[in-house]
Amino acid sequence: MYRRLAWHxxxxxxxxxxxxxxxxxxTAAVFYIMTALASAGDLPAQLRYAYLSMFMTIGVFxxxxxxxxxxxYTNAFLMKRRKKELGLYNVLGMGKAHIGRVLAWETLYIGLxxxxxxxxxxxxxxxxxxxxxxxxxxxxxxxxxxxxxSGILATVCLFGAVLLLNLIYxxxxxxxxxxxxxxxxxxxxxxEPKTRWLLAILGVLCLGGGYAIALRTKNAIExxxxxxxxxxxxxxxxxxLFTAGSIALLKILKKNKRxxxxxxxxxxxxxxxxxxxxxxxxxxxxxxxxxxxLVMISGTLSLYLGTExxxxxxxxxxxxxxxxxxxxxxxxxxxxxxxRRIAETAxxxxxxxxxxxxxxxxERTFYVQGDQLQLKPxxxxxxxxxxxxxxxxxxxAADYTALTGVPVTLKPGELAVCxxxxxxxxxxxxxxxxxxxxPEPGETYTDGGVLDYVVTQRLTEIPNTGGWFPxxxxxxxxxxxxxxxxxxxxxxxxxxxxxxYGAYGHTNNCGYLQWGLFTNLSGSRQEKLDAYLNTFGxxxxxxxxxxxxxxxxxxxxxxxxxxxxxxxxxxxxFFLGVFLGILFLMATVLIIYYKQVSEGYEDRxxxxxxxxxxxxxxxxxxxxxxxxxxxxxxxLLAAAVHVAFDFRLMVQLLQLFCMDNVGLTTLCTLAxxxxxxxxxxxxxxxxxKAYYKIVA
Amino acid sequence: MPLLEVTNLKKVYTTRxxxxxxxxxxxxxxxxxQGEYVAIMGESGSGxxxxxxxxxxxxxxxxxxxxxxxxxxxxxxxxxxxxxxxxNLGFVFQEFNLLDTxxxxxxxxxxxxxxxxxxxxxxxxxxxxxxRLHISDLLKKxxxxxxxxxxxxxxxxxxxxxxxxxxxxxxxxxxxxxxxxDGLLQxxxxxxxxxxxxxxxxxxxxxxxxxxxxxxxxDGQVFHQLYRGxxxxxxxxxxxxxxxxxxxxxxGD
Numbered sequence: 001m002y003r004r005l006a007w008h009x010x011x012x013x014x015x016x017x018x019x020x021x022x023x024x025x026x027t028a029a030v031f032y033i034m035t036a037l038a039s040a041g042d043l044p045a046q047l048r049y050a051y052l053s054m055f056m057t058i059g060v061f062x063x064x065x066x067x068x069x070x071x072x073y074t075n076a077f078l079m080k081r082r083k084k085e086l087g088l089y090n091v092l093g094m095g096k097a098h099i100g101r102v103l104a105w106e107t108l109y110i111g112l113x114x115x116x117x118x119x120x121x122x123x124x125x126x127x128x129x130x131x132x133x134x135x136x137x138x139x140x141x142x143x144x145x146x147x148x149x150s151g152i153l154a155t156v157c158l159f160g161a162v163l164l165l166n167l168i169y170x171x172x173x174x175x176x177x178x179x180x181x182x183x184x185x186x187x188x189x190x191x192e193p194k195t196r197w198l199l200a201i202l203g204v205l206c207l208g209g210g211y212a213i214a215l216r217t218k219n220a221i222e223x224x225x226x227x228x229x230x231x232x233x234x235x236x237x238x239x240x241l242f243t244a245g246s247i248a249l250l251k252i253l254k255k256n257k258r259x260x261x262x263x264x265x266x267x268x269x270x271x272x273x274x275x276x277x278x279x280x281x282x283x284x285x286x287x288x289x290x291x292x293x294l295v296m297i298s299g300t301l302s303l304y305l306g307t308e309x310x311x312x313x314x315x316x317x318x319x320x321x322x323x324x325x326x327x328x329x330x331x332x333x334x335x336x337x338x339x340r341r342i343a344e345t346a347x348x349x350x351x352x353x354x355x356x357x358x359x360x361x362x363e364r365t366f367y368v369q370g371d372q373l374q375l376k377p378x379x380x381x382x383x384x385x386x387x388x389x390x391x392x393x394x395x396x397a398a399d400y401t402a403l404t405g406v407p408v409t410l411k412p413g414e415l416a417v418c419x420x421x422x423x424x425x426x427x428x429x430x431x432x433x434x435x436x437x438x439p440e441p442g443e444t445y446t447d448g449g450v451l452d453y454v455v456t457q458r459l460t461e462i463p464n465t466g467g468w469f470p471x472x473x474x475x476x477x478x479x480x481x482x483x484x485x486x487x488x489x490x491x492x493x494x495x496x497x498x499x500x501y502g503a504y505g506h507t508n509n510c511g512y513l514q515w516g517l518f519t520n521l522s523g524s525r526q527e528k529l530d531a532y533l534n535t536f537g538x539x540x541x542x543x544x545x546x547x548x549x550x551x552x553x554x555x556x557x558x559x560x561x562x563x564x565x566x567x568x569x570x571x572x573x574f575f576l577g578v579f580l581g582i583l584f585l586m587a588t589v590l591i592i593y594y595k596q597v598s599e600g601y602e603d604r605x606x607x608x609x610x611x612x613x614x615x616x617x618x619x620x621x622x623x624x625x626x627x628x629x630x631x632x633x634x635x636l637l638a639a640a641v642h643v644a645f646d647f648r649l650m651v652q653l654l655q656l657f658c659m660d661n662v663g664l665t666t667l668c669t670l671a672x673x674x675x676x677x678x679x680x681x682x683x684x685x686x687x688x689k690a691y692y693k694i695v696a
Numbered sequence: 697m698p699l700l701e702v703t704n705l706k707k708v709y710t711t712r713x714x715x716x717x718x719x720x721x722x723x724x725x726x727x728x729x730q731g732e733y734v735a736i737m738g739e740s741g742s743g744x745x746x747x748x749x750x751x752x753x754x755x756x757x758x759x760x761x762x763x764x765x766x767x768x769x770x771x772x773x774x775x776x777x778x779x780x781x782x783x784n785l786g787f788v789f790q791e792f793n794l795l796d797t798x799x800x801x802x803x804x805x806x807x808x809x810x811x812x813x814x815x816x817x818x819x820x821x822x823x824x825x826x827x828r829l830h831i832s833d834l835l836k837k838x839x840x841x842x843x844x845x846x847x848x849x850x851x852x853x854x855x856x857x858x859x860x861x862x863x864x865x866x867x868x869x870x871x872x873x874x875x876x877x878d879g880l881l882q883x884x885x886x887x888x889x890x891x892x893x894x895x896x897x898x899x900x901x902x903x904x905x906x907x908x909x910x911x912x913x914x915d916g917q918v919f920h921q922l923y924r925g926x927x928x929x930x931x932x933x934x935x936x937x938x939x940x941x942x943x944x945x946x947x948g949d
Contacts (some may be wrong), residue, residue: 192799192838257815266802266809274797609793612754613806613854614782616775 002098006105009085015597016081019590020074021114024163027067028118028155030583033126034059035151037133052137055572060154062580068162070587075166077594079173090179100171107167115159119152129579136304137571138564193277195251196244203240210234214645223652230649234642235288242284242638246276267610267623275599275631282595287635289588290680291642293581294672298643299650300570300577302668306659307570311563314658316464317355317518318528318559319346324512325551327494328501334549335515342519342556345543349531355520359399360490361465362497362513365391371428375448375503376435388423393484394493395463400486403463410488416457419483426455432499444506448499459486465516512552525560532558570657585676589683592632596687600694607695628691632684636677643669697766698727699893700751700862705760707746707916720746722916724760728862728895733888735907736897737936739944743916744897748866751895752785753777765861782807786855786863790870792847794839794854801835804854811858825853829883845876852883856892863887865896869903881906901940905933912943919943 010017038056089099126148210233217223250273254260260269276283321342325331335358343353366373367386377384397408397416408416417424432448439445462484487493497513504510521528535541536556545554603624610620647669651662659665705724710717721743728734738744749755751762753769762769764784772780787793794803801822808818826832831849834842839850848868855863865884869877877900885906888894896907904910906929912920920939924932 192797261805261809261815261818263810263812266806270797270802606795606797609795610806611778612752612787612789612793614778614785614810616778618775619778 002101003105006102006109009102010106010109013078013082016078016594017110019593020078021110021117023074023586023590024071024110024114024159025118025121026586027063027070027583028115028159029122029125030579031060031063031067031158032119032122032148032151032155033129034063034579035154036122036126036148037130039148039150051569051572052133055576059576059579063583064158066583066587067158071159071162071166072169074590074594075169077598079170081598083177086174087177087179087181096175099174103170103174104167107163111160111163114163115156118159119155122151122155123147133571133575136575137568139568193247193273195248197248199240199244200248203237203243203245205237206233207237207241210237211645214649217649217652220652220655223649224656227649227653230646234645238287238638238642239281239284242276242287242634243280246280247273250276263619264623267615267620268627271606271623271627272630275627278602279595279599279631282591283631283635286588286591287638287642289584289591290635290639290676291646293584293588294639294643294669294676295646295650296577296584297581297676298665298669298672299654300574301672302661302665303654303657303659304570304574305668306654306661306664307566308563309661309664310570310658311559311566313464315557315559315562317357318521319517319519319532319556320559321517321519321554321556323515323517323551324553325515326501326508326512328498328506329508331551332549333515333551334547337548338545338554339517341543341545341548342517345535346519346521346531349527349534350523351527351531352522353519354522355518357402357518358516359395359403359465360493360513360515361393361395361399362493362511363391363393364500364511365389366430368423368425371425372431373424373428374431375433375500388481390419390423390481390483393465393482394496395484395486396490396493397486397488398490400459400463400484403465404461406459406461408457408459408486410456410486412488412492413451413453414456414488415453416459416486417455417483418459418462418486420462421481421483423481424455424483424485428453430496432503434503435505439505445504446502446506448503451496451499457486459484508552525563529558529560529564532556532561585679592683593687593690595631596691597694600691603691604695624695628688632688636680640673643673699730699732699765700728700895701763701766702726702751703761703763705747705750705762706758707743707750707755708758719916721750721757724913724916724918726911726918726921728893731888731891731893733884733894733906733908734896735904735910736895736913737899737901737904737910737940738913739899742913744899744913745866747913748864748895748897752787752864753781782810782858784861786858786860788848788851788855788863788865788868790867792839792844792851792871794847794850796839798838799835800831800837800839800842800850803839803850804835804857807854807858821857825857828887829853829856843876844872845879848872848876848880849883852880852887856887862893862895865894865898867898867900868896869898869900877902901933901936904936905929910936910939912939914943 034056038053038060086099089102090096094102210230213226213230213233217226250269253265253269254273259265319342321338323333323338325333339356339358343356346353364375366375366389367377368374368388368390369378369386373390374386377386377389379385395403397410400406400408400416410416430451430453432450434445434447436445462482487496493513497510500510521531523531535543536558607620607624611617647666650669651660651665654660654665703725705721706719707721708717708719724743724747736744736747746755750757753772756770769780794800795806798806804822804825805818808821813821822835823832826835829849829852831846831853834846834850839847842850848871852868868884869880872880881903884894884896888908894907896903898904908924910922910924911918912922920943922932922935922939927935
């Protein structure tokens, strides 16, 4: 009997329970696929594929948390709608224990169908999804189908537990209320919402604070440390403004009698007041979920599409070799021999060197004090002071011209600088003051004296020397205060290095001179990658560099390997973003659907009364249409504003991943927003239909 | 000329696919004079509600005509109907039909707002009607905060604020306790004495006994009518009850 009744109830309420069932199935399927991918058994245990497992593990936690929150939300909504029905059973003579049994059967049916269906769907789509992921991360191993038992177990446990908790919640709320109270629940007169000024003001402050942070961060590091603060503030602000702010605004409109007592305003203001009271939290949810979807997808998409760019910037040539040496400690590298050795290495793998380019440089931080560039900050009464600290990349005029194609001619004592922020004085002194404050035993400091300089040329192009540290390249965009200083000759650079070496106490604390070699090769991407892995790939296979003079350190990077690495990381990121984006989108759609349907039932009665009192059908339709549109597109609008403010932060955060193609990011954001809007409008159309079907 | 004139009214409901048809009204004719208080009685399914819906211009008759102040309601265009209802008719319903989202004041003002009056005009009309119906201290409250009797008073105020030619009441005492019923009937008598024409559909003998004339409807026709004349309420009550007994025990065939 109870089973039949439970089955009947579910069918009778299919308008509400079918979406609930789909939600369970959808989230269960996503959860299963995530756990299966996180423990992917068919991936080789190479380092670069470990990213996927890491990302998917993050995904499992996000999806799990999301599932818990979302299923609780949906269940609470369903219970609220059904209280009247359950109260009626109670009044008709069913004991609470009996109703409890009916509810238990319902949960069992829904749970079985949802979890089993979800896992089945998950298995079905696992293959497809895995193929997509492997494509995205450019991994080309054939896929074998397997069943992830631990994934099934985890899915069953998580969803079983959540549904059980939901059932317990439902039973408890039922036990607490008398049947009459339950029956009245649906039709209880709603109190007019009160204006909560404090909350509204808090909302304005939080949102303003969040936006201010987004507009004022100076660089990527700051953006990273403040990002979640900004997100938190914006979320709080959104909730406050949707709930209290909207009502405060409507109340102000209502107070203005001239405005309020006009046919269109009268109905829509009072209608909106109650709509906002009932739906504000739902709308704020929609707004925040939409923002998350947009930010996630546009961010990861632009990162993914920028991957090639990033790899090229990081490693400007097929092979980039960097050598460090200290001429003042007697290092004498044989550059020609090194270059030959690299060419031989390529030839041993059947590839020809098509282009070879070398340069020498060094990097040093100077502290600007008036018109002096000092090696260390000034000390006044034990306090260190400076006007600005600039990390300078030194190159000779010849190397600068070779790297950028920009001609530079200098005499001794003259400098050409690329200084985008204008930190360096046009005329001044380089001061090589010795570090004598706290000498270690055996260290001797030599004051390097003072060199006068004149800047005769301001350059705009920062040469791309590749790598992260310590060479300052175009890719190294973290932080600011970077500049490139071009000196007249290689000899001048050696002189500068000696002065610094002395000032640092004749130790390697002063760093090294750097010799870079760009090598471009013939052959396909795969051939170049294989050649690199076969030769430089590990210590055992690394080429023999004896008889190339003396030096400290030598290493070679491959553009192709960097690319593979970035694709596996950014691809995993992208996939996670899209996958979670779709999940959140699903949630958004469901919230919208429930909102529309429940509002439909509430509006039906009001609609009928107004008609009886003499409002024209069309007028009512127009008014309701307007309210519906406002309620529907408010979250989208707010999400758009959030995304616009977030954009700067996102660009800065992407710089952490070496991605600084702002044009591409803009394009990705606009594209994501357009696609999202189309989808949103589509959902509106469908749900509005459901709504009008109920009302009319 | 009578205020309301109903001649040979007929209403047939057909199902959508033209199957079985139900005759709700077969042939109804009656008229109401200015300032009259008329009650229409009949059992459930006798066609009372259909009749009221047609009078309220919420439904169109299959045949026959309804004239209000000599104007044929059939001639009014669909899009002017709502305005016509607003200007000429006032409604009181069994379940009050107050909007929960408006305060009592705003509920009463709703028809005026729909007419597009200015706020000072509305405020004046509201004050007058609120005093007359003794609801001045309820105005700022919300429907869910007041009793059934008070809600019905508010509904009456909403119906009367436009100074309609005729007040249509559909079972106005149906959802009220006896004390509130007495109050409402007394109120109806008062407004009727001030010249308001009232047409009330009811199956409460008590409610009908306060009217000046009672029409009995059976099987879609006006079957019988009683004038109160010089009777007191109690005497009229007995006569109505007697007529009803005849009606329900199948007399007249």
